Amino acid sequence: MPLLWLFLIVLAIAAAGFVLGRGRALASAGGDARALHSLPGYYGWNVALKAMVPGFGLLIVWLLAQPLYVGSTVSSMIPDSAIKDGASRSLLMAEVRRTADGLDAAVAQDLITARDAADPDADIAALTDKLKEAGQIVTAEITQPVLTAAQRYRDLNAKGAFAMLIAVVAVALAGAFYGVNEARAEFRARNVVENGVRALLIAAASVAILTTLGIVLSLVFNTVEFFRLYPASNFFFGTSWAPSFSGRGGASDLGVLPLLWGTFYISIVALAVAVPIGLFAAIYLSEYAGPKVRAVAKPLLEVLAGIPTIVYGLFALLTVGPLLVSVFGDEGLGWMQAGTAVMTAGLVMGIMLIPFVSSLSDDIINAVPQAMRDGSYGLGATQSETIRQVVLPAALPGIVGAILLAASRAIGETMIVVLGAGAAARLSLNPFEAMTTVTAKIVSQLTGDADFASPEALVAFALGMTLFVLTLGLNVFALYIVRKYREQYE
Template sequence: MPLAWLVIIVLAIATAGYVVGRSRALSAAGGNARGLHSLPVYYGANVALKIIVPAFGIMILWLLAQPWVIERSVATIIPDSAVAEGSNRGLVMAEVRRTASGIVNAVASGEMSRDVAEEQPGDLEEFTQRLKDAGQVVTSTLSAPVVAAAQRYNVLSATGALYMAGLVVLASLAGLVFGISESRPDFRARNVVEQGVRALLIGAASIAILTTLGIVLSLVFNTIEFFRLYPASHYFFSLEWAPSFSGRGGSSELGVLPLLWGTFYISIVALIVAVPIGLFAAIYLSEYASHRTRAFAKPLLEVLAGIPTIVYGLFALLTVGPLLVSVFGDGGLLGVDWQGGGRAVITAGGVMGIMLIPFVSSLSDDIINAVPQAMRDGSYGLGATKSETIRQVVLPAALPGIVGAVLLAASRAIGETMIVVLGAGAAARLSLNPFEAMTTVTAKIVSQLTGDSDFASPEALVAFALGMTLFILTLGLNVVALYIVRTYREQYD
């Protein structure tokens, strides 16, 4: 029985439980909802909870445990002789799983009769050919132990699924009976539902936190693996980034410094563009603009934040790069020859700056608006003009928040990839010249993992080390930003 059916059955029982629980509680109170401790809907919801929680709990646990249990039992029927030289038990088990699902699919599509699938095949060649005809992924002729293990695997899975379905339905029926028996007028169904809501919210929060934790752990372990293969001193202090793509020679130089420098340089250029423009836009919007102007200008500015970064990348590659070359390049407007090609730090930084404008302006605008009107009144009352008030009273009061906004924009800039790939090129270089191509940590993570990569080589694993470096950098920036915002926030309330 497919899982979807089981879920639908449980949900149907829960719906029935809801209706029955509700009406039972009502009738127990003589049809008068005032006689109940809680509103009738809570009694219904209580019954539904009593059905859904244990049933789905059992289902999830079973689905997690079943493959593990079956593999252990199947593994015992594969003799050591079946494990070929240069292979290992894990690879054989993978073949077993592949064959097992192949058989199931072949039966489902009608290429193989149920009997053939379950009996020990006389001719392995023919059996393999049948699976191939059914479009299943089978590489070479299957060996007898593998087929036997795969058949056993299928049998155990089917039995397991049957037991699980039975247990789940039983649990939901038990829940139904228990829930209905609880539906007495003095039962505090509302409190139970409250607990259920609480558990749901805690569950959602823990999924988010556990996922983060999982990502960080996977980063950490792969980074450790990388440093086992590649010396840390080279990674941190080498001034060269030259991965060898043939890979095997171990001749790669994987120094992070040129990448960090590129990241830092491009982010600085981006902030030099974004901070003044964003801040001035925020000041205009919050202090000078009329309500009507603000009502359409602010959403319009925020549209910038909604443009996918790849579009900014195209913009950098096709518009801004050539434009800058026509100014700073050979035969350009300034008559200098600084910029050789469109891909340069200044191209990527400039476009990234434009992307960051709405971040800076939107956050700063909120912060400037949060400065109490009393501050402005005090300043106006002393005969200060608008710009004096903004410069000397509003901005100092909003400064911590603005610094926080800038740091958030900075961590966004550090993590940006597509604009760099398209706008700044792929050459890792330590240089001060903003008209040269450079690249960043993120762009290199992409290039190290695109194409065929062997995940055991330092050339691929370095991506995790780079990711970890980036993560620590942006985390540090975010912590500093939050610290600044928190420390100075209360002062003006």
């Protein structure tokens, strides 16, 4: 049964419990709602919550636990001899899952017949070809242990889904039955419902905290595992990035300095574009523009923040890159060899960051008290002098915070870099050469069927941890400055 149907069944049980609980409470009060401790609706919601919360809670736990149990059980079935040299058990399990997804009922029955046939290898080869034609497997050969494990994987998932259906429905019915029995006139339904809603709100607020904690812990554990395989000194101080996928590391050079240099270089170029334009736009909108112009110009400027980054990347690749080559290439000044370069990605990323700087700076400048402007005008200063000598110094902490937030956004950008800056990891001062960033290399390191036990795959988590610490530091510093500014002028 599809998961949606199970979801709807639990909702139907809760809705029926709401009606029954409300009706039973009114019946216990002789039809007089004034004799009830709480409003009739609270009795219904008490039953509905007691049906939905345990039912959906069990559903979520089951969906999280079943893949772990099934994967562990099926993995223990596969002998070590079935794992080829250069592969890993995790990659083999990925192939088992893909094969299991391609096993429909007819193919599964053929698999059972093939295992008992006189020539199982020929039958298994035919099944392998059938699965390849369906696009369900990608390796060159599917062995008997993989097919057996895929069948077992499929059977366990089917049994688990049926057991989940029975268990979730039973728990929801039991909760509804218990709630209906509580629906009496003297029952404090309002107190129970309000406490239950409060618990649900706390759980919802905890999701963000637990998600952040899970992300950080996954980065920390995999980063520690990486540094067990590769020296930390070579990673943080190495000047060459040359990963090798031979064996468990080979002769890889995994120095992060070229990636950090490319990240900061592109971000500096982007900020050199975004900060002046965004700041000048904020000054114009807050100090010079009339209400009609501001009502039109500010929303149009903020539209830039809503454009997907892949569109900016295509703009860099197809428009900005060729334009820069025509000016700085061989036919022009001869400085640029290809359209993918630091300057290409930096210019486009700067355009993307303009609304981040302008919108935040505009709000900060508008927050400067009007009395400060009036005092400056009273002393004979002009509008431009007031802006330069009074407004901007007063708003400077907030503007710096806006710039740092934009910088953290630039450091974490990926698609513009991939399409506009190239993939070369190098230490160079030439802005017309191709470079790459930490985020781009994280994508490339985790693309494909890499062995996650090798440094080349685990290095992605070390790169992510490095980037996380950098952006976290920038965000904390920016928020500290903005908070200090708000405390001063609010």
